[in-house]
Amino acid sequence: MAAMSDVLLRVGRLNYVWxxxxxxxxxxxxxxLKIQKDAAIVVFLTLNTTRARIDLVxxxxxxxSTPAxxxxxxxxxxxxxxxxxxxRNKYNHCIYSFDDKGQISGTQLMRFVEDDKEISYGKVEQLDEKEIAALEKSIAEIVSISQSLWSFINASSHVSGEL
Incomplete structure (x- = not known):
């Protein structure tokens, strides 16, 4: 079990870095696309899901025409x-379970699982030390992805002049 403030702090950090x-x-x-940043912003904001943006990229x-x-x-x-x-999706689309002391004890995903005969929802997972460590690892990996994207952007002559 994790203290609610510790979990919320990490989820907030996860959302911030994401x-x-x-x-x-x-x-x-x-x-x-070899376009100006303002046009790229229009494209980015027109696609209203992360998945759509990643798919486009x-x-x-x-x-x-893209160099290898x-x-x-x-x-x-x-x-x-x-x-x-x-x-990120897990922690943005779950509900939390609490113990009798009001501390977060687990997550329940709000997603259907269906087969031919029944429907269920909400995979339940404990929010223990191992899960907290996985959350921290994910935050660190997203920061690393950000750094690699910045390196790519800075090396790109088309966009770097507009930073």
């Missing part, structure tokens, strides 16, 4: 983002 990292896709979109990276080195760097970063989006 949002900052996802916003870097604006510069990646500008680079891949991956598809643009796979175009024949850019393709490799962008696809690697998007693969890492997709992996970490699972942790």
């Amino acid at each position: 949002t900052n990292t996802e916003s870097l896709l604006i510069y990646i979109i500008a680079h891949l 991956e598809r643009l990276a796979k175009l024949h 080195a850019d393709r490799k760097a962008v696809l690697h970063a998007m693969s890492r983002m997709k992996k970490e989006s699972k942790m």
Whole structure:
């Protein structure tokens, strides 16, 4: 079991680093489409889900006109983002279970699991030391992804002049 303030602090950090990292896709979109940042912002904001934004960036990276080195760097970063989006989605789309002292004891995912005969929802997981460590690891990985995206952006001559 974890103290509520510790969990909420980590979930807040997770959201903060995720949002900052996802916003870097604006510069990646500008680079891949060879457009100005303001046009890339319009594209970014028009796509209203993380998944749609990542899909767009991956598809643009796979175009024949994208240099191989850019393709490799962008696809690697998007693969890492997709992996970490699972942790972000978990903590943004769950409800919390509490113990008798009011401390968070677990999470319950708000997602259906269906087969031919029945429906269930809400995979329950304990919020123990191991899960807290996984949350911290995910935050660190998202920060690392952000750093790699900044390195790519700074190396890109098209976008770097607009930072």
